[in-house]
Amino acid sequence: MKLKMSKNSLFAILLRSPWWISMVLVAVFALASGALLPAPYVPFGVMGALPFFVIGIIAAWRQWHAPSPARVAEALGRAGAMSWRDFASAIEQAFGRQGYAVTRLNSAAADFRLVKGERITLVSGKRWKAASHGVDALRDLVAAQAAQGAHQSIYISLGEVTDNARRFAQAQGIELISGNGLAQLISDKNSL
Numbered sequence: 001m002k003l004k005m006s007k008n009s010l011f012a013i014l015l016r017s018p019w020w021i022s023m024v025l026v027a028v029f030a031l032a033s034g035a036l037l038p039a040p041y042v043p044f045g046v047m048g049a050l051p052f053f054v055i056g057i058i059a060a061w062r063q064w065h066a067p068s069p070a071r072v073a074e075a076l077g078r079a080g081a082m083s084w085r086d087f088a089s090a091i092e093q094a095f096g097r098q099g100y101a102v103t104r105l106n107s108a109a110a111d112f113r114l115v116k117g118e119r120i121t122l123v124s125g126k127r128w129k130a131a132s133h134g135v136d137a138l139r140d141l142v143a144a145q146a147a148q149g150a151h152q153s154i155y156i157s158l159g160e161v162t163d164n165a166r167r168f169a170q171a172q173g174i175e176l177i178s179g180n181g182l183a184q185l186i187s188d189k190n191s192l
Helices: 010-016 019-036 039-047 050-065 069-081 084-097 135-148 163-172 179-186
Strands: 101-104 112-116 119-124 152-156 174-177
Touching: 010 019, 010 050, 019 039, 019 050, 069 179, 084 101, 084 112, 084 179, 119 135, 135 152, 135 163, 135 174, 163 174, 174 179
Parallel strands: 119 152, 152 174
Antiparallel strands: 101 112, 112 119
């Protein structure tokens, strides 16, 4: 089960930041607790730093396992050079490795139907090579999601998503996968 958190919450910001920032906050909590609290209460003050410590560990793990910028650029370059058939196969394999049952769709709005347990997700990626992505394709994806009773939608792109499209996607709960996210999705010894 994937928990949703606001992109502007402190913990979400710390997860996107270098791991050591969370660890600095842990040190600040510990030092402030030692300096400001009576000795019997210092352990309780230090325990207030526990969430920041956990976030720091998660951020460090993610950053350690993230592909290097050179690997991201290489994966995106290869994806941009692919035909739709090859790119669709790479996407299908990537979601299959994540445990989804993947069905290709013959639809203008969505290219794949992912099923995992009871959850249905529609994926649109056919326009992945477009230089810029606007709201129109996202509106079509939302309409297809409603028509098929899907729980969520994913939009895949190599190019830039406009600010309006990004706001629309956030308002509609569409996950945008591009850049590092796309490279991580398709970079595997079994794909590309």
